[in-house]
Structures are given as structure tokens and as C-alpha cells.
Amino acid sequence: MISAILGTCLLLVVTADVVMSTLGVGANGPLAPRVARGTFHIIRLLPRKDWVHRTCGPLVVVSIGAAWIVLMCLSWTLILSGSTGSVVLPASDAPTNIVEKAIYAGHLLSTLGGGNYESSGLLWGAVSALIGISGMVVLTLSVSFVYSTTQAVSAGRAILALSDIHQPGTDQFSRVLLPQFATLVAQIKAIPFALYFSSVREERRLPQKLAPLRSHPQISEQDRKNLDILLRELPGLEHVSQDSFNEAFDDWAKEYTLRPEES
Template identity: 35%
Template sequence: MSATAILELVAGAAIIGYVFSDFMFTTIGTNVYSFVSHRLARGLFALNRQLPDWSWKYHAVGPLCMGVVALWWVAGLWLGWTLVLHSFEPGVVRQDSEVPATFFGTLSHAGHMLSTLGGGISMANGIGPAILGVLAAVTGMVVLTLSVSFILSTTQTVVSGRSLLTYADAMREQEDDLSSNVLPQVASLVCAINSAPFALFYSHPDPRMRLPGGLARLYRRSSGETREAMDRILGRFMLIGEFDGLEDLERWAEHYDISKRAGGTA
């Protein structure tokens, strides 16, 4: 194996390892991790702040952030497996002539493996590349399966949060009993967002339906023992970091506001 092939093998394995770790911890992890996927989503979310305040951007920003993250996972694994398979040259050959595949031919083969559709017009040349093709297909199957559950958990967190905000806003002030009616739901929402932080990238044209701002609004309405309970609950919010009252919460909420007047970054 030449030095170039070794370099391709090491680089491909490193890319696969990092991207797959990013994918696994992001989709089925129950804590907040600072992988590339979250940084990409934050960056795209912040860019939307520069767009005009039309309603479509509030509807689109969440799916766009999720789409970019999915593209990163697929492209990263695709490139990684391409480099690994190409390092075994001729690890992939054309089915019709058994001529060694070019880099782009290997790219096509790796893509077919990841999609679990087979090798297309190419095939593995030897036991080693064949086993690697199986591993690539398994990786693709895992990504496809867990991506669905990840999207469902994220959107369910958004829906449950908006349900809480709708209920709280519908209550008349004199009947407002945050302690018995809302606090348990706030605690559930905080735990859900800790597990599915991408829910914060889903905005809404109506400011009352945006999760970060809604939590800050509920906090402002609380007082006495209810405020103390809210302090303890929000103190377990991993994404806020240092939490010492309303000012910290409002500053954090501004980071997830893509209106033109907002100045923070997600």
C-alpha cells in the first residue's frame, strides 16, 4: 500500500469516526454536545437574522437547519467511505469490464452502498472491500433509521412546547396558577430540550409561540415560591449556561430570535 493510499485510509477512517460519533451523540444522546452539526445549525440560524422579516423565514428556518445537518452527516460519511474504499485500489471495479474504478467511480459505489441500494455499475474487488461495503451499508441503514426518530423527537418537543405556551397564554391572570398547572410542564420541556436542542431552531411568525421567548415570558409571570421553583428548573437548562435570573434568561432567548431587531447569536 502506497503512502497516498495509507493517507486516504487514515483520513477516511477519521472522517467516518468523527461524523458517525457526531451523528450518534446528536440523535440518541440525552445531553448537549458541541459537535459540528450543532455549530452548522447555529450558523445557519444566525444567517437567517439578516433576511427580511417575512413570515416564511420563521416557518423555514427549523427545517433548513435540520436539512443542513442531515446533509453534513450524509456528505461526511460518503466522503469518508469513498476515501477508505479508494485506498484499496483497485478495491472497486466496473462490473462490465472489471476495469478499476476512478475516484468518482468509487464515489458512486460508496454512495450506492450508503443508500443500501447496491453497488450500481461497480462492484467490490476482493474480500476486504466487500466487507467494507457491508459496513458502509450498515452505516447508511443506521443513519436512515435514527434520523427518522431524531426528527420525530425534535418536532414533538416543538409541539409540546408550543402547547404549553398556548395553554399558559390562554389562562386569565387571576386564574393563573403556575405552580400546579405550568411548572410540571416547564420541567418536562426543559428536559426535552436538553435531549433535543435542535427544537430551539424552530421559530414562528407569532413571537408568543417561540420557545425561548415563551420560557422567558413565563418566568416574568412567576413570583414567590413559584419563581424559586422556576430558578431551580431553569438552572438545569444546559444550553443557558450560567443562570442567575431574568437577565440571563432574556439574553439567552435573544440568541434564538431571528427577527431583524435581535442582536444575539445562537
């Protein structure tokens, strides 16, 4: 019974994290941000190679999805372990051990059925159905999560390319670039994990590129104020005062930089 209670609590935490991370429009779940930061810190230890910049973003996203799947499988395994005979062998009706229950839960989460095992009784049959439904929901939301993240990354790189064409100090910067940048900020606020994506080309790394953009010698005071208004909507900068914004912004950019010591 204790394992079932622990499994239920873990299931609620994981479910909340999935929903908040994929549908919460910028709301921070209890797990995904920590998994992303931990993975990114590990990636920072890798050699200074181009492939690290290419793969760091995908690795962060994959680590979040893997954490959801593993923890959800663990939570359902704990729930099934609340009763010795919840899952049985079809041929003999013999109860399964915890490893076999984990295999059974994993099969159901992958929407492939129960494998070589089956539930016993009406109650555990209903639980098995819920496991399958939760697996389908997590799979669907994960696909949407990956798609939204890559869209935000692509939009960011496109705007950085435009910033080389419509540079600060030109009319196009305020009329063309700033409105598109506002849309990008809204995307990143909804999917902040896009900030962990890097690029082999230094000028296409979003967090690092923003600092020289706002300190460009040709940028007008009004354009810089407007740009700062948009930047303060980014995750982690929402509550920073204007007086301390410069220092806070530099620290924020380093959090998403593979080599912060070189920034």
C-alpha cells in the same frame, strides 16, 4: 493509505456526532451544534417574511442531516480510495476513479446497492457491507431525530398556549403548568435543536416567550424561583450562577431569535 486513515478518522467523528446528537440525551456532538448555529446565522440574513419563521427550524434540521450524509459519504470515499482497485467496473474489472468511488459509496449508503460498480475481493466486499449498514443506521437515527425534535416543538407550543390560560399568579400555573414545563425542559435538553424552530405568531416562539413569562408582574416569588430552577436545566444555562442568571438568560434567548435586535 493516507486517504484511508483520514477517511477512518472522519468516519469516527461523524459516527460519534450522529450517536451523541440522537441518543446522547443532550450531549453535544462535535459537528451538529456548529452546523445548526451556522445555518441559523445564514437564515437570519433572509428577508423578514413569515415563511422564514415557518421554515427556519426545518432548514436547521435538514442541514444537520445533510451534513451527516455528505460527510459520511466523503469518509467512505476516502477509505475506498486507500486502494486503487477497491471498486471496479463489472464488465472489465478496470479500477474506478475517486468520483466513481463516491458514487458507489453513495449508492451503498442509500441502501440501493452499488449501482454500476462492484467491490473487488473479500476485504472490500466486507467494507461495502459496512457502508450499507452505516447508511441504514444513519437513516433510522435521522428519522428518530426528526420525530423527537418535532415532538419537542409541538409540546413547547402547547405549553405556551396553556400559559395564556393558566397565567402566573394563579394556582394552576404552579400545579399544572410548571410540571408540564419540567417535562418540556427534559425534552429540549435531549433535543436542543428544537429551540431553533420559530413561529409566525410571536407569542408561540419558545425562547422569546420565556422572558416575559418569568418577568410577569403577577408571578409569585416562589413560582419564579421554581421556574428559574427549570430554566437553568436548558442547554447553555446549566452552569450559570443565580446572580448572573438574568443577563445570561436574555443573551441565551437572543441566540435562538431570528431578529435579536428586536428582542
